[in-house]
Amino acid sequence: xxxxxxxxxxxxxxxxxxxxxxxxxxxxxxxxxxxxxxxxxxxxxxxxxxxxxxxxxxxxxxxxxxxxxxxxxxxxxxxxxxxxxxxxxxxxxxxxxxxxxxxxxxxxxxxxxxxxxxxxxxxxxxxxxxxxxxxxxxxxxxxxxxxxxxxxxxxxxxxxxxxxxxxxxxxxxxxxxxxxxxxxxxxxxxxxxxxxxxxxxxxxxxxxxxxxxxxxxxxxxxxxxxxxxxxxxxxxxxxxxxxxxxxxxxxxxxxxxxxxxxxxxxxxxxxxxxxxxxxxxxxxxxxxxxxxxxxxxxxxxxxxxxxxxxxxxxxxxxxxxxxxxxxxxxxxxxxxxxxxxxxxxxxxxxxxxxxxxxxxxxxxxxxxxxxxxxxx
Numbered sequence: 001x002x003x004x005x006x007x008x009x010x011x012x013x014x015x016x017x018x019x020x021x022x023x024x025x026x027x028x029x030x031x032x033x034x035x036x037x038x039x040x041x042x043x044x045x046x047x048x049x050x051x052x053x054x055x056x057x058x059x060x061x062x063x064x065x066x067x068x069x070x071x072x073x074x075x076x077x078x079x080x081x082x083x084x085x086x087x088x089x090x091x092x093x094x095x096x097x098x099x100x101x102x103x104x105x106x107x108x109x110x111x112x113x114x115x116x117x118x119x120x121x122x123x124x125x126x127x128x129x130x131x132x133x134x135x136x137x138x139x140x141x142x143x144x145x146x147x148x149x150x151x152x153x154x155x156x157x158x159x160x161x162x163x164x165x166x167x168x169x170x171x172x173x174x175x176x177x178x179x180x181x182x183x184x185x186x187x188x189x190x191x192x193x194x195x196x197x198x199x200x201x202x203x204x205x206x207x208x209x210x211x212x213x214x215x216x217x218x219x220x221x222x223x224x225x226x227x228x229x230x231x232x233x234x235x236x237x238x239x240x241x242x243x244x245x246x247x248x249x250x251x252x253x254x255x256x257x258x259x260x261x262x263x264x265x266x267x268x269x270x271x272x273x274x275x276x277x278x279x280x281x282x283x284x285x286x287x288x289x290x291x292x293x294x295x296x297x298x299x300x301x302x303x304x305x306x307x308x309x310x311x312x313x314x315x316x317x318x319x320x321x322x323x324x325x326x327x328x329x330x331x332x333x334x335x336x337x338x339x340x341x342x343x344x345x346x347x348x349x350x351x352x353x354x355x356x357x358x359x360x361x362x363x364x365x366x367x368x369x370x371x372x373x374x375x376x
Contacts, residue, residue, distance in 0.1 A: 006360045012263065016355075017198075021054060021343055022189045029267040031188070034058070038184055042274050047157050047182040047336075048072065054187055054343040055125060068126075069156070075130035076151035076160065078138070079109045083148060086139050095139065096219040099331045100212055102135045103128065107208035116206075121349060124207040125342035132338055133157070136331045137164035158182055161335070166323065173285070177278050178322055181315070184271040185333055187340025188311075189264075193217040193224065197341045201348040202355040214341045215334055221258075224330040224337075229258035230316035231326045234293050243296040251304070259313030260301050268308035275314035282321040290317040 007014045023032045031038040034053055041050055045059070052060040052068050060068060085105055089098050107113070110127065112120040138148045141164075149164045158179035162170040170178070188194070197214040201207075218224035237246050250257055262269055276294075283291035294317050301307045319329050 007357075010263075016190065016195075016357075019189070019344070019347060020057075021340070021347060022187045024189050024264050026262075026264040027266050029265055029270050031270050033187060038270055039274060042180045042183050045183065047179045047186070050183045050186055051129065051157075051339045054339050055122065055346070071126050072130045072157060073151070073153040073160075075127045076134050076153070078106070078131050078134050081109065082106060082135070083138060086135065086142050086148075089139075089142075091143050094219070095136075095327045095331050096215065096225075096334075098139055099132070099136065099334060100215040100219070102139075103132065103208060103215060104212045106131060106135075107206065110208070118346075118349070121207055121346055125346060128207065128211055128342060129338050130157075132335050133161040134164060136328065136335055137161055139331075140165050140325070140328060162322075174322065177282065177318070180274065180278060181318060181332075182336040182339075184274055185311070185315075185336035187337070187343065191223065192220070193337065194341055194344050198344050198348045199355045201345045202352055204349075204352065207342065207345055210345045211338060211341055214337075218330060218334055218337065224333045226258050226310075226312040227315045227319070227329045227333065228326050230312055231320055231329065233258060233297075234290060234316060234320075237293050237297075239289055240292045240296045243293060244300060247297065247300050247304070257297075257301060257305075257307075259309055259316065260305070260307040262308075262310045265308075265310070269310045271311040272309040272314055275311065275318055276309070279314045279317045279321070282318060286321050288321065290320060293317075 021034060023035075024030070033041060033050065034057060036045075036053065036059070041053075045053075048069055049059055049065060051072075052058075052065060056064075082102060082105060086098070086102065089101075106128070110124060112123055134151055141148050146167075149167055151160050151164055155163055155169065156175070156179070159170055159175040162175060162178060190198070193214040196217040197210040200210040200213040221229055233246075237243055247257065276298075279291045279294060283289075294314060298309055298313070301309075315333075316326075316329065319332060320326070324332060
């Protein structure tokens with residue numbers, strides 16, 4: 001039996017539900033969270049303000065922001081059992097596998113474990129958002145044979161993460177650049193990982209299960225893992241002068257160039273525009289040719305393939321110049337996107353219906369069972 005209204009492969013441009021969180025105008029290249037343009041938020045807001053906006057629906061006033069910051073700082077510590085779990089993982093394990101497993105394990109120690117009220121769900125969202133950075137920084141320290149650095153309550157979300165990872169408080173300009181990265185990665189409508197989270201939440205499973213589903217989807221190289229592929233490409237090119245020859249070889253082999261093109265945007269990804277300026281700012285501050293290589297690649301790709309950068313392209317050079325190792329690029333993406341994931345999960349719970357699509361069956365017509373001894 002064939003089902004009418006068969007969706008296009010990959011559900012491209014299919015509307016599967018409504019949301020009040022994020023609007024993408026793919027033709028104009030615009031992105032907004034609850035009505036606020038992403039460039040406006042990145043320029044003027046902090047990550048904590050943006051997190052409040054996504055989770056609560058509006059930008060916070062002074063008291064509301066102060067309370068959210070306190071809630072986040074109060075939740076930064078992770079159970080000692082989880083620290084020991086991180087210590088037991090092999091050093092060559094995938095950072096995303098470790099993050100996925102750690103978030104799943106964290107659910108066991110949740111003080112609201114059996115409370116499924118809306119308030120408890122919101123507390124879980126804030127708890128996961130806060131503790132995820134502690135787990136990622138802790139893993140990085142353990143992987144390099146260093147002591148885990150406890151979080152500091154007096155630092156903002158971005159500064160605290162960089163402090164826990166490096167052992168020193170970052171310069172304000174560096175912390176602000178990372179803060180902007182957190183803002184622009186916080187949500188992006190129904191991308192693969194967010195859709196995975198909402199599908200899991202629609203079964204009325206818990207927040208941790210939904211976030212774990214999202215992490216599994218984000219790990220893929222066609223989603224969050226693309227930024228790692230971009231950095232590997234930049235390191236292979238080494239200097240701007242090699243960019244053209246590198247791309248000619250890739251074109252001749254008909255391979256994909258990571259960090260270009262987007263399913264939704266028909267022009268440049270607005271997040272890429274912001275990240276491009278951050279990459280240039282860091283290159284001016286720190287030196288090196290990572291921005292110049294990236295810019296050369298962008299020029300060639302636009303001229304030869306009419307493709308513009310997506311969010312992953314300039315994110316790679318920005319993260320690298322912030323001192324974040326390549327294997328942490330996707331976990332860092334998750335540490336921001338968990339804001340949007342949890343906001344979507346809460347929205348799903350608020351007006352839930354089990355997400356259960358159908359498939360258009362293209363297999364055999366009805367067949368009768370043939371006994372084993374009679375089969376040829």
